[in-house]
Amino acid sequence: MDISLNRFASRARRPGIARRSGGLARRAFSLIExxxxxxxxxxxxxxxxxxxxxxxxxxxxxxxxVEFDQLRRALNLFRLDFNRYPTDEEGIAVLWNKEQLDPEADQEAWKEYLDDPMTNDRWGNPWGYRQQSEETEDATKFDLWSFGPDGEEGTDDDIVSWRTAGDEEGGDLPLPPTGG
Known part of the structure; x- marks a missing residue:
């Protein structure tokens, strides 16, 4: 009998096991917990x-x-080389594909203005482009637009070239801050 009491006493002294009202303390969480x-x-x-x-x-x-701004800059570089913006038929594809260039244009003046094709905006919708702006009174401007994530024309999420950052409607949305 002396041996069994010794074994029980040694369990009570082990760390992590405590006696509580006659039984060992439980170490598990309840279902509620x-x-x-x-x-x-x-x-x-x-x-x-x-x-x-x-x-x-x-x-x-x-x-x-950012992609909108890249397209706009590439269109302006094209204008410097050809003294015009791409025609509606050429579209923005002429910025990365020489085969889109009007056959009567100076083929030697063409260069790749964008490394990668940018046929669609971030939401999978085609970029809109028009050689002569119908949205401004300045005939030397082009129209470039994305209808934004909702894909619908005339909503607040549109990114367009004919509005400035100061317009009440948001318009040509400014680029994100550069951190400087």
């Missing part, structure tokens, strides 16, 4: 997901503005 922890984790993940998705949409819009 586990459910509360899971609910907290789900709530936090939901908040993080909402934040990340919002930032992703903003990042896509920022990238679309």
């Amino acid at each position: 586990v459910m509360i922890v899971i609910a907290i984790i789900l709530a936090i993940s939901g908040l993080v997901a909402l934040t990340l998705f919002g930032r992703r949409d903003q990042a896509e819009a920022d990238l679309a503005r």
